[in-house]
Amino acid sequence: MTDWYEVYYNIIKGGALVTEIDRLHKLHGPVIRIGPNTVSRTTSPMIRELNHNTQLHFNDRHAYHDIYTYGSMLVKEPGFYLGFMSHATSGLVPTCDPQDAKERRSLLGPMFSRRAVLALETTVQEKVDQLIGLIEKQYTSPPSSIEMSKAYRSITIDVITEYCFAESANTITPNFDHPIQMSIKDTVKRLWIQRHFPFLNSLTSKAPRTFVQWLFPEFKSYLDMKAGYEYQIDGLLKDPDSLFNLDHETIYHHLFNPKNQMSLSRTTLVHEAFDLVGAGSDTIGNVCTVGTFHALKNQTIYRKVVEELREAWPDQNTSMGYVALEKLPYLSAFIKEALRYSVGIVHPLPRIVTASIDIGGHKIPPGTFVEMSTVFLHMNSDVFSDPYTFNPDRWLTEETSEMLLDLAPFSKGPRICIGLKYVLPHFLRCQNVRLIRYNLAWCELYLIFGNIFRKLAMTLLDAETEERVIFWQSFKSDYIAPKWHWEDYRVLVEKVSEASNVA
Ligand code: HEM
Numbered sequence: 001m002t003d004w005y006e007v008y009y010n011i012i013k014g015g016a017l018v019t020e021i022d023r024l025h026k027l028h029g030p031v032i033r034i035g036p037n038t039v040s041r042t043t044s045p046m047i048r049e050l051n052h053n054t055q056l057h058f059n060d061r062h063a064y065h066d067i068y069t070y071g072s073m074l075v076k077e078p079g080f081y082l083g084f085m086s087h088a089t090s091g092l093v094p095t096c097d098p099q100d101a102k103e104r105r106s107l108l109g110p111m112f113s114r115r116a117v118l119a120l121e122t123t124v125q126e127k128v129d130q131l132i133g134l135i136e137k138q139y140t141s142p143p144s145s146i147e148m149s150k151a152y153r154s155i156t157i158d159v160i161t162e163y164c165f166a167e168s169a170n171t172i173t174p175n176f177d178h179p180i181q182m183s184i185k186d187t188v189k190r191l192w193i194q195r196h197f198p199f200l201n202s203l204t205s206k207a208p209r210t211f212v213q214w215l216f217p218e219f220k221s222y223l224d225m226k227a228g229y230e231y232q233i234d235g236l237l238k239d240p241d242s243l244f245n246l247d248h249e250t251i252y253h254h255l256f257n258p259k260n261q262m263s264l265s266r267t268t269l270v271h272e273a274f275d276l277v278g279a280g281s282d283t284i285g286n287v288c289t290v291g292t293f294h295a296l297k298n299q300t301i302y303r304k305v306v307e308e309l310r311e312a313w314p315d316q317n318t319s320m321g322y323v324a325l326e327k328l329p330y331l332s333a334f335i336k337e338a339l340r341y342s343v344g345i346v347h348p349l350p351r352i353v354t355a356s357i358d359i360g361g362h363k364i365p366p367g368t369f370v371e372m373s374t375v376f377l378h379m380n381s382d383v384f385s386d387p388y389t390f391n392p393d394r395w396l397t398e399e400t401s402e403m404l405l406d407l408a409p410f411s412k413g414p415r416i417c418i419g420l421k422y423v424l425p426h427f428l429r430c431q432n433v434r435l436i437r438y439n440l441a442w443c444e445l446y447l448i449f450g451n452i453f454r455k456l457a458m459t460l461l462d463a464e465t466e467e468r469v470i471f472w473q474s475f476k477s478d479y480i481a482p483k484w485h486w487e488d489y490r491v492l493v494e495k496v497s498e499a500s501n502v503a
Contacts, residue, residue: 063360
């Protein structure tokens with residue numbers, strides 16, 4: 001009868017929609033209707049023409065692949081994306097028209113290719129060194145505890161801002177409480193309000209800054225961030241030659257010179273900057289937070305990661321790069337498990353069916369909204385045995401092709417995360433699926449985990465912290481990444497002596 005059902009779970013119940021969807025699937029089977037007939041809010045003629053009817057959520061791995069992996073006839077649902085991203089509506093994430101998205105992806109793509117990532121690997125490594133240097137100086141003598149989720153979020157913000165704009169936000173500060181980190185946290189918290197009440201964002205972007213700040217003081221850091229991008233973009237628009245003075249290639253080298261495409265407006269450039277910082281920081285920070293927690297909680301896992309690293313990298317004063325770290329089997333298995341367990345984006349990502357299509361064995365008419373949260377894929381016991389156990393060893397068995405197919409933290413298909421690309425051959429279900437990775441996300445994960453585990457000895461401060469978290473409860477206040485109830489765990493850190501680095 002009403003959209004307010006979703007509003008109730010997303011806002012009043014603090015993001016518990018996915019938990020509710022799970023309950024409904026248990027009652028009603030693998031396909032449920034979760035919304036009333038809706039007409040999508042869009043300017044795209046292609047989408048407007050569709051006669052919208054109902055909204056379905058699936059709990060079926062085949063349906064996931066029909067929607068996201070092979071679903072070239074499905075497009076992003078504008079009502080969701082333009083609300084959810086109402087602070088940056090002309091960035092790539094909320095671009096729903098497939099042709100527009102293809103063009104923008106072709107502009108941004110080269111920045112995230114393996115070649116570009118390898119060329120800018122030193123940028124990532126410098127930030128990792130800076131974080132480890134700060135932790136060693138600030139937290140080891142005398143030993144004091146550190147909140148890892150904040151430390152990880154600060155490094156991922158600094159990497160993405162340096163990588164994309166050649167201007168780091170410099171949030172790796174002693175208490176990891178830089179205003180930009182707080183701003184991103186606030187923006188993420190606000191996402192569900194703006195998803196359902198997008199006009200609030202339009203109001204704040206039109207009203208004078210002093211008025212907005214007076215009305216909503218918590219917007220200050222968001223407005224500062226926006227002013228920072230505007231300042232940088234205005235400088236480059238005034239003097240495009242100054243692009244050549246930047247320390248390295250940035251997104252602006254690609255966005256300012258769109259070959260065969262119209263130049264992008266100032267607003268679009270600012271929105272794209274927002275999009276990239278949002279998309280490329282909290283997500284990776286979350287994977288690092290989840291992976292580290294489980295490694296420290298389970299000493300067997302911790303020992304295996306550390307021993308493999310020590311053997312491959314005996315002298316920690318030398319450096320070990322992304323390509324070498326990628327070859328370590330246990331570290332790779334550990335990262336895959338951290339990606340599986342941390343889910344990626346928890347909320348279902350809605351698509352509109354543009355032409356009649358088979359989804360999970362059901363004929364679905366055009367205009368239907370369809371979606372499936374990745375939680376249902378990653379926690380499917382038919383593919384991942386004992387799915388609520390964090391177990392890197394599952395990736396070291398001989399037959400992993402089904403699991404690889406269903407590992408989708410970055411989504412799949414035409415709108416897969418741009419920070420990461422998997423290239424899987426067409427014969428996805430064959431025995432020897434080859435996984436080619438090229439991207440910024442993998443590079444960051446290898447360098448952060450590899451260096452942190454090799455150079456620091458860590459102990460979980462509260463060893464009693466619940467290991468098998470009540471998984472579904474974590475999706476309350478889910479927003480994008482789940483807010484795990486142990487997320488603000490603290491660790492004690494020691495510098496690694498050459499003798500041992502297991503505390
Ligand atoms: C572990 C880290 C990451 C995870 C789990 C993740 C997850 C995702 C997911 C699930 C999507 C699909 C969203 C949708 O369909 O609406 C996505 C899209 C996107 N991600 Fe990531 N991401 C990560 C890292 C990054 C990084 C480092 C960047 C670099 C800036 C990035 C930039 C983007 C962009 C621009 C899109 C939109 C692509 C499009 O709509 O065509 N992400 N990401």
